[in-house]
Amino acid sequence: MDIAKKGDWVRIYNIVLTSEERAPQVPDDTKKVSLEMWDKGFLLNDEAKIGDEVEVETYIGRKIKGKMVEINPQYKHNYGEYVPELSYIGRQLRSILEGGESNE
């Protein structure tokens, strides 16, 4: 669904400072890119599609504008992929504690 209606919870995006406007002390690689910002709120426009400039009311009640980039924004962080490199640790420690040998 790419269309949001008034009152929908959405994520918006803004450029705070363009590359030219960045502070003099930032490293070169950072200076090459813009300072970007994301925030979330309830859509105030009657309707909008992804990419539209919209106005939202944030959860605490501030009204801000920005480009709508996501509707019902999701948390996607998780426990990652299995990391096999970690799997020796528990067994190694238990074997040392039980009087077994350490690795060497």
Add this chain to the structure above:
Amino acid sequence: MNKDMSYKAVNDRKNEIMKKAVGIDYGTFESKGIAFDYEGMMKKVGYTIDEIKEIEGRTGIGNTPVYELRNLTALARKFAPEGKGARIFVKDEAANPSGSYKARRAAASVYHAKKMGYKGVIAATSGNYGAAVASQAAMLGLKCIIVQECYDSEHKGQPEIVEKARKCEAYGAEVVQLTVGPELFYTFLVLLEETGYFNASLYTPFGIAGVETLGYEIAEQFKEKEGKFPDVVVATNAGGGNLTGTARGLIKAGATDTQVIGASVDLSGLHMASDKQFNKKSFTTGHTGFGIPFATWPDRSDVPRSAARPLRYMDRYVTVTQGEVFYITEALAQVEGLERGPAGNTSLAAAFSLAQELDKDKIIVVQETEYTGAGKHIQPQLSFAKDNGIKVVVGDPKDQVPGENIVLPKDPSYIKVNEIKLDKLKRSFIKNAIANNSDVDITEKDIKFLAEETRKDEEFVKSILDELGVKY
């Protein structure tokens, strides 16, 4: 009201905005030169330790349990010389309402904001502190905005920081997320000016006084349970507030002989403001990227004078590697039955090594843990590291190169702290103090102040000034 909102114009209004937002006139504690009245500031602005206990107690903060880590102690003794291997304890600060010691740090600020009639609080932080401020604001009925540095220019976010955003939102806060860069401060100022909210800075006397209860509790708990104060307390160190507050609390409880050791993850070589290197690190706090600059010049924060001044309190400062902290985090879960977040375990990795230098009857305390969960856990953090081209290997942590690899120690004997030469940091501190005050004549008062700040005598300060060719 058509204010100039350009980067420069807003920065030029910094002092005015800040004064309204923290309600502290820092000028009161200043003198002409380098010196300022640190203790005066802590006394006049903060609350007494009894008041803080009362404020924290109301929202369920503090009185966290202490665990003796018997299996890790037994392990350390396997690798320690005969007769060595101190008893290792941990103070389970994850038991605080927001999941870390930062609840203590936020309590007095948010309480004070409410008392002074502010409608809301704002904090600039990507870490546990945001969750702490948001949680306290929810309890006290204030609005809350958290400003985070979260993404690189490819819009990839550190899993740990994304999790923190979720947690802040869970408490009803608005979270403003930014890409890498120190200009976060600009956004922060704009928000303070627009909302008139309180700046719940990490570095005010409120914040540091809030942490004093942690040191105080440790002293009391050990006196009661073990009949003596701990011999050593290890604190994970970044901006310095954790260590400063804990040490001050220990001293207030009378534990003046307890050694306070700072521990940071070694991220040397990585630039903290670099877009490209932002996601090359697997720790977002407790590392040298904050630890060293803040120790050698604390007044670089979001308030004119930082109440976190770790060089005043550190007996030693050690580093450990990312791989060692990940290993010990897994160990804590596997042999102690405590699954906790990695950042808080920096001091645990250090304590495991330091315990091996101490006699068996000594007590070494890791002063905190933090919560763990999706994103904020060794598994997603290592998984993320690999996605960013970091090699994860098992070997000797000495071979680590921050930003290139993470070396999990082959076995526990490979966990070894690395000593930072404190006198070198103290010299840098004095150098920075001079550089930041190039227009003033150094007086006796300044020399005394520098001696206090570096916990050295005046002869040491003078010898550095001579070396730098500075007249006094």
